[in-house]
Amino acid sequence: MNLVLLGYPGSGKGTQAKILSGKFSLFHISTGDIFREAIAAKTQIGVEVSGYLSAGRLVPDKLVLEVIKTRLAKETRGLLFDGFPRTVDQAQGLDDYFASRGQCIDAVVFLDVDEESVVGRLGSRRTCSKCLKIYNLLTSPPAKEGLCDSCGAKLMLREDDNPDVIRRRIGVYKDQTEPLAAYYKGLGNFYPVKGGQDPEIVAAEIAAVLKNNVK
Numbered sequence: 001m002n003l004v005l006l007g008y009p010g011s012g013k014g015t016q017a018k019i020l021s022g023k024f025s026l027f028h029i030s031t032g033d034i035f036r037e038a039i040a041a042k043t044q045i046g047v048e049v050s051g052y053l054s055a056g057r058l059v060p061d062k063l064v065l066e067v068i069k070t071r072l073a074k075e076t077r078g079l080l081f082d083g084f085p086r087t088v089d090q091a092q093g094l095d096d097y098f099a100s101r102g103q104c105i106d107a108v109v110f111l112d113v114d115e116e117s118v119v120g121r122l123g124s125r126r127t128c129s130k131c132l133k134i135y136n137l138l139t140s141p142p143a144k145e146g147l148c149d150s151c152g153a154k155l156m157l158r159e160d161d162n163p164d165v166i167r168r169r170i171g172v173y174k175d176q177t178e179p180l181a182a183y184y185k186g187l188g189n190f191y192p193v194k195g196g197q198d199p200e201i202v203a204a205e206i207a208a209v210l211k212n213n214v215k
């Protein structure tokens with residue numbers, strides 16, 4: 001099974017990807033995490049993409065598709081995409097790539113959350129600096145302030161989770177990513193799920209959608 005999680009920044013894609021990849025033994029691919037790791041390691045790709053991430057703009061499609069293809073070359077497990085595709089060109093690139101491997105995307109799950117709640121969620125999001133576990137200071141805070149429950153490392157505020165960049169990312173989403181909903185509806189594999197609820201409830205609803213629709 002190959003899945004795509006679609007939704008506003010802050011709609012819960014990362015949290016759901018972690019739960020669902022465990023539940024269905026899927027390989028979780030977050031292009032955002034790949035880019036942040038590359039920036040931290042100061043690789044050539046990291047240097048190339050750093051300005052886009054800090055400004056909240058999209059990395060060019062060609063580079064994103066190259067990174068994805070390199071990652072997937074030897075991967076035989078089912079895939080769960082989180083934060084990719086983000087443009088119609090990326091979606092078409094992914095379809096072509098899957099077609100060349102005799103595969104397809106089985107479901108695109110859209111996490112439906114309204115714009116204002118996304119702004120609040122991103123502002124109160126904290127991420128573990130080591131294992132990348134995601135917290136929300138209002139709805140799912142860590143047991144010990146500032147520290148990850150799972151690995152004890154420090155929690156951090158992502159550089160692009162500040163008010164100006166959050167607004168830019170939301171604008172970018174509306175202009176460039178929202179058209180993907182129509183693209184996937186046209187392909188007949190688009191499934192909206194109400195986001196913004198308890199993550200376990202959202203995950204259970206997604207699991208039910210997959211059970212009923214994916215053979």
Ligand code: AMP
Nearest residue numbers: 031032052053057058059064083084086
């Ligand atoms: P995310 O962690 O998914 O919110 O992504 C963080 C940032 O990484 C985005 O604001 C973009 O700058 C960049 N990025 C991640 N995925 C993509 C993608 N599929 N296409 C272009 N840029 C991306």
